[in-house]
Amino acid sequence: MQKPDSLIFDMDGTLWDAVDTYAYSWNVVFNELGVDITVERDQLAKMVGWEGKKVISAIMPDFDVEKRQEIYALVNEKRRTLLPQNGGILYDGVKEGLQQLATKYPLFILSNCAKGIIRLFIDWAGIDEHITDELAYGVNFMPKQHNIKLLMEKHKLQNPVYIGDTAGDGEESRKAGIPFVFVSYGFGITDDYNLKFDDFKSLTDYFMDF
Structure with missing residues (x-):
């Protein structure tokens, strides 16, 4: 793997846990809507990293597309209200690590979340x-491979790496033509990666010494 000129991070399962x-x-x-559905943490954790349309299909299989999107819009509105208050769990070493890494690399966050969620995080x-820039799926409803390329073009990145916690992150990195760095402490499992780290401090130390 070539020396990277930038680091692009996934958010959920990589930087924090807000499930x-x-x-x-x-x-x-x-x-509030009187809908007899309850979403459990374990159920939702398995969907972390999915694009929104796949999530709402899994959670509301008996609703038509229009109704799913209507409810999902309300959920994201509620989420934007709750996140500043409730937040999540920042993984050990993330804040300190990002501070160090930013002295050496431009840092980006790219996630399959709704518009505005990355900024709240x-x-x-x-x-x-x-953080130099961020891009969410909810901005253009395009897959990560597409949005990785958008960030590369916008910021003239030559050798970025994508850092995430799921097999899907790895697949999208490959499609975008960049290396994938897997963090094993998140929500997913994969054997397809260029580098693997079990904690954020190890990742930070590696890239600071690269």
Whole structure:
């Protein structure tokens, strides 16, 4: 693997765990609408990293597309209200690691989340000064491989790597033509990676010494 000129991070399962808040936002909306569906943490954790249309199909299989999208919009609205208050769990070493890495690399966050969620995470975590740019699936509803290329073109990145926690992250990295760095402490499992780290400090130390 060539020396990278930038690091692009996934968010959920890589930088933090906000699944409890995500599940709560679903359940509050379902309760308000009188819908007899309960979303459990374990159920939602398995969907982390999925594109929104796949998530809503799995959670609301008996609803038509229009109704799913209508409810999902309400869930994301509720999520935007809850995240600044409830937040999530920032993984050990992330804040300190990003601070160090930003002295050597431009840092980006790219996630399959709704529009505005990455910004809420950045503000909640207090890492704005370390992040060069971010891009969410909800901005253009395009897959990660496409959005990786958009960031590369916009910022003239030559050798970025994508850092994530699922097999899907690895697949999208390959399609974008860049190396994939897998963090094993998140939600997914895969054997297809260029590098693997079991904690964020090890990742930070490696790239600071690269």
